[in-house]
Amino acid sequence: MDLFQMYVNNEKQKALVEKTAKLAEKVQKRVGMAEETASLPRENIEDLRKEKYFSLTLAESYGGKALSLYDFLLVQERLAAGDGATALSVGWHLGIIKELSEDHLWNHDVFDWFAKQVASDQVLVNRIASEAATGSPTRGGIPETKAVRDGDDYLLTGRKTFATMASVLDYYIISAYIEDKETVGSFLVSSNSPGVRVEKTWDTLGMRGTGSDDVIFDEVRVDQNLLVELSTGQTARKSAKGWLLHIPACYLGIAIAARNDAITFAKNFQPNSLHTPIAEVAHIQQKIGEMDLKLMQARSFMYQVATKWDEEPEKREQLGAELAAVKTIATNTANEVVDLAMRIVGGRGLSKEYRFEQYYRDVRAGLHNPPMDDMVIQLLAKRALAED
Ligand SMILES: Cc1cc2nc3c(=O)[nH]c(=O)nc-3n(C[C@H](O)[C@H](O)[C@H](O)COP(=O)(O)OP(=O)(O)OC[C@H]3O[C@@H](n4cnc5c(N)ncnc54)[C@H](O)[C@@H]3O)c2cc1C
Structure with a gap:
């Protein structure tokens, strides 16, 4: 299959x-x-x-x-x-x-x-919202990056962390505290603007290839028309964000790759203590079945919520809890599936000769993409407690 x-x-x-x-x-x-x-x-x-x-x-x-x-x-x-x-x-x-x-x-x-x-x-564009002091922007911290009015422009100053693709982006969407409006908003900034600098800080265990370095803004001049969003009013972002499901899709894709590689290994590896490849051994089959069971649960949930999003646009704002739950289930499932794949392969899974150790490191990063597990569980609890 x-x-x-x-x-x-x-x-x-x-x-x-x-x-x-x-x-x-x-x-x-x-x-x-x-x-x-x-x-x-x-x-x-x-x-x-x-x-x-x-x-x-x-x-x-x-x-x-x-x-x-x-x-x-x-x-x-x-x-x-x-x-x-x-x-x-x-x-x-x-x-x-x-x-x-x-x-x-x-x-x-x-x-x-x-x-x-x-x-x-x-x-190519990305939202760059995380900062060292605020941490994940989903927690509601006010950005320390400031936008100060200067004639028809704003001057942006601050440091952003976790800026995925920092070095290859054409545009950044930068969140900042806007002094004259006393609110938070976002600016569209060209990566070539004078005063923009990428500092190579990304040296992580997993998702190394995202190049999520720091970006520094030193009085970067931005036209007032490029203040594209405010945190309230007409340009405020909707709370239910279906597109964020690209995160679970990504980690499930990694898990499927690990599952496929583990099955290939199991079919081909025959130690001299056995007359068959390890794929015939009961505990290996148990793990293969478990991987597929977990993937089936997470993927069917993700695609079912996506179908609902696509087919019932009028109900999108009510899908927030489901979208969040998909992310938590998928990223945790991806960690469990890669773990099972590595148990199937055994000690060789630790070697850089195979991709398992990278899968293992990469899926770990999923736990730190939004929304974080504790927020999802709290969201579900609050929704349940609000029922009559
Ligand atoms: C691979 C990868 C790519 C990323 N790409 C981007 C990107 O392109 N753009 C971007 O803006 N960000 C990006 N991020 C950053 C991400 O969105 C988070 O900001 C970052 O991972 C920090 O989140 P955190 O929960 O670990 O840290 P923090 O928010 O600093 O939290 C640290 C710890 O404190 C707890 N904590 C913090 N605040 C609260 C609170 N108010 N209530 C309860 N507990 C709290 C957290 O649960 C956690 O345990 C990326 C992250 C990763 C891993």
Whole structure:
């Protein structure tokens, strides 16, 4: 059974997954380089750019493919099986484009100008919101990055952490405290702006290939029209964010790759104490069955919530708890599945000769992407307690 085909329902999805499989093969070849340099290889960006991957979620009126949430998850899961770090990185970009295309948050002229660049030049963007003092922005801390009014412009000053793809992005969406408005908002900033600097700080256990370095803003001049979002009012982001499911899709893709590699190993490894490959041994079969059971539970939940998101747009705002639950279940499942895969393979799984140790390190990072487990559990508890 090809697990990547399991949730493919039509010819369009089949073609999308097959095309992504070829890209996954290409980016997989550069995993060693990404791991060594703790950065996202520019060659990966070029390969994806050539296939117009960065406009997959852009509205069709701009020449994008306007992928549904379900289709977006299918391709991201497939890409992640080749390289989780590449998938997580470009997943942020595609998610942002999806959110902006569908929710019409930005001033029309600014979005029009930006969307045309995504379509024609495949420019790459990411939200850079985390800071050392505030930690995860989902906790509600006020950014220490400040925007100070200067004529028709703002001057941005601050330091952002965890800036995925920092060195290869064309644009950053930067959160800041805006002094004259006494509120938090976000600016669209070109990565070439004078005063913007990337500091190579990313030296992590997992997801090394995301190159999530620090970005420093030193009185960066930004036109007031590029203040694209405020935390309240018309440009405020909606609370239920379906596109965030690119995170669970990514970690489940890594888990499927680990599961597939473990099964291949089990079918081919025959120690001289056995007359058959280890795939015939009961405890190995038990672990294989457990991996598939866990993947089936997490994936069917994720794709079911995505279907609901796509088919019932009027109910999206009520899906917040389900979306959050998918993330918690998927990232924990991915950790459990990779753990089982490594138990199947045994001590060899620790060797860099195989990919298991990297899968193991990469899925660990999923626990620290939003929303964090404690917030999800609390959200569910509050919802339950609010029932009459
Ligand atoms: C691979 C990867 C890619 C990322 N990419 C991006 C990106 O592109 N853009 C971006 O902006 N960010 C990005 N992030 C950052 C991410 O969103 C978080 O900001 C970051 O992981 C820190 O979150 P944290 O929960 O570990 O840390 P913190 O928020 O600093 O928390 C540290 C500890 O304190 C606890 N804690 C903190 N505040 C509270 C509170 N109010 N109540 C209860 N407990 C609290 C937490 O539970 C945790 O145990 C990325 C992270 C990773 C791992």
